[in-house]
Amino acid sequence: MALTPERIDFIAALAGKLFADGIRLDDVVRAVREANPDLSNVTGAHAAVMAEDAFREEAGFNLYLVDGSNHCWLITNKPETATGVVIAQRDEDD
Numbered sequence: 001m002a003l004t005p006e007r008i009d010f011i012a013a014l015a016g017k018l019f020a021d022g023i024r025l026d027d028v029v030r031a032v033r034e035a036n037p038d039l040s041n042v043t044g045a046h047a048a049v050m051a052e053d054a055f056r057e058e059a060g061f062n063l064y065l066v067d068g069s070n071h072c073w074l075i076t077n078k079p080e081t082a083t084g085v086v087i088a089q090r091d092e093d094d
Contacts, residue, residue, distance in 0.1 A: 003065065003082040011036065012058050015087050019060045025089045032087065040068040041084030050088045053077070062088040 011032055018028045029044040036042060047054075047062050052075040054062035065082035067074045076082055 002080040003085075005079065007036075008056070008063070008065075008079060011085055012056060012063055015061060015063070016058050019089070025087070028089075029087055032085070039084045041066045041073055041086075043084075043086050045086055045088045047088040047090040050075075050086070054088070055079075060090055062090060064088060 014035060015028050015032055018031055023031075025044045025046075029042055033039070033042040050062065050064065052064060055065045055077055056063040064086040065076050065079060066084035066086060067076040067078070067081045068083040069081065073084070075086070
């Protein structure tokens with residue numbers, strides 16, 4: 001399943017609004033997962049632990065795409081192979 005630009009925009013907008021409202025990372029991930037039940041992986045992290053370049057940098061968080069089509073999932077920059085997302089919260093001074 002590919003992630004369309006519109007779907008990525010929706011996920012980023014939802015996460016951005018929730019973070020702006022002061023919602024915690026775990027609850028942001030839960031809301032994104034509930035709004036996108038067909039994604040194979042929606043998880044959260046802190047940006048400091050992510051070694052890959054983000055697919056998108058948003059206010060307060062980075063968005064990474066996940067390709068889970070094989071046994072192990074990989075961070076990808078190709079929406080056409082993405083099956084999930086990682087939402088990595090940044091410290092406010094990042």
